Amino acid sequence: MTTETPGLRAGDLILRSATVDDARFAADLYTAVRPEDPQDPVEYAHFWANPDTRSVTERFIGELGAERVAIAQQRHTSWAHTPERFGSVGGDLLPAFRTPERLEALLAAMEDRSRADGAVTFTSWTWEDDAAKLGVLERRGYKEERRERFWELDLVANRERLERMAGESRQKMRDEGIAVLTIDRDADPEKWHKLWRVSEEAIQDVPTTVPNVEGTFEDFMKWMRAPGLHEDRIWIARQGDDLLGVSVLSYPRERGVVQTDWTGMARAARGKGIARALKCETVTQAIALGFDKVRTDNDSTNAPILHLNEVMGYRRRLDMIQLLAKA
Numbered sequence: 001m002t003t004e005t006p007g008l009r010a011g012d013l014i015l016r017s018a019t020v021d022d023a024r025f026a027a028d029l030y031t032a033v034r035p036e037d038p039q040d041p042v043e044y045a046h047f048w049a050n051p052d053t054r055s056v057t058e059r060f061i062g063e064l065g066a067e068r069v070a071i072a073q074q075r076h077t078s079w080a081h082t083p084e085r086f087g088s089v090g091g092d093l094l095p096a097f098r099t100p101e102r103l104e105a106l107l108a109a110m111e112d113r114s115r116a117d118g119a120v121t122f123t124s125w126t127w128e129d130d131a132a133k134l135g136v137l138e139r140r141g142y143k144e145e146r147r148e149r150f151w152e153l154d155l156v157a158n159r160e161r162l163e164r165m166a167g168e169s170r171q172k173m174r175d176e177g178i179a180v181l182t183i184d185r186d187a188d189p190e191k192w193h194k195l196w197r198v199s200e201e202a203i204q205d206v207p208t209t210v211p212n213v214e215g216t217f218e219d220f221m222k223w224m225r226a227p228g229l230h231e232d233r234i235w236i237a238r239q240g241d242d243l244l245g246v247s248v249l250s251y252p253r254e255r256g257v258v259q260t261d262w263t264g265m266a267r268a269a270r271g272k273g274i275a276r277a278l279k280c281e282t283v284t285q286a287i288a289l290g291f292d293k294v295r296t297d298n299d300s301t302n303a304p305i306l307h308l309n310e311v312m313g314y315r316r317r318l319d320m321i322q323l324l325a326k327a
């Protein structure tokens with residue numbers, strides 16, 4: 001959702017509401033700021049055009065003269081769906097214009113918007129090596145709350161290990177009568193609905209500070225139809241009528257690194273090696289498709305998935321840090 005905001009400024013920048021046509025600029029900007037984490041413009045356009053119905057997002061483009069140089073946004077779950085009023089705020093600039101003063105001005109402008117919207121606590125994320133942004137956040141009273149751990153798996157160096165693990169998992173799943181397949185091959189007419197329910201159950205158990213709210217089926221299907229996902233690459237586990245879990249990699253269309261989009265298991269099915277089996281299928285498929293690496297990220301306190309990533313051979317990258325401040 002965008003709104004008209006005549007006269008909004010952030011330091012020497014003029015802020016105007018962003019439109020879907022600015023999605024490519026946003027992906028280009030974030031890629032320029034951090035070339036090692038390229039962002040896919042096609043994915044951005046999809047997500048900007050298909051917002052979650054239970055969240056409120058305002059995005060702005062920062063202009064200097066007539067030139068687009070910055071992006072800023074504030075977002076929150078619609079208050080009707082959450083008891084805790086967290087407002088996510090942030091912004092960034094093209095490297096040539098990226099000064100601490102402008103980063104702070106963008107943040108301050110988004111805090112104002114978020115506070116006016118009713119936020120009680122601000123939340124913002126930054127890479128742990130982004131000294132400029134961390135400095136601004138700390139100066140404005142933000143404190144570290146939690147970390148997201150980022151990983152990369154070298155599919156060339158780990159090929160044999162992964163193929164061996166996949167083989168062992170296939171045997172185990174056969175022995176337990178659990179089918180592991182891609183969703184396009186599943187004949188159950190209720191499969192998407194079941195996958196939504198399983199995902200909702202699992203999402204509730206991802207460690208988080210900002211509460212996860214139950215998503216709608218409609219929003220779930222927008223996610224499953226994202227450009228990076230393919231029905232013949234969404235791996236599910238099934239036993240009889242029950243869909244037990246899912247793991248899926250997202251394949252950027254234009255730019256970026258293949259990465260885990262989501263892995264989640266029904267509570268009743270955990271601890272049986274099913275997530276391991278599903279993740280192994282996703283990465284052996286990526287190897288077969290010719291990719292040399294995949295990435296993933298997870299909360300730094302999520303013990304089972306940290307363990308699985310380690311045994312699969314993922315190597316840590318830098319963390320992202322979530323910081324909070326009183327609104």
Ligand SMILES: CC(C)(COP(=O)(O)OP(=O)(O)OC[C@H]1O[C@@H](n2cnc3c(N)ncnc32)[C@H](O)[C@@H]1OP(=O)(O)O)[C@@H](O)C(=O)NCCC(=O)NCCS
Binds near residue numbers: 302305
């Ligand atoms: C994370 C999750 C997908 C794992 O599913 P699962 O099918 O139970 O996983 P598996 O049985 O394949 O493997 C879990 C591994 O973690 C280990 N493990 C479980 N709890 C652990 C803990 N507290 N500390 C360390 N290791 C742990 C298990 O021993 C197992 O390892 P092993 O195969 O070497 O014995 C599941 O817990 C889940 O859906 N969680 C909620 C959603 C989520 O957090 N998704 C992932 C990140 S976004």
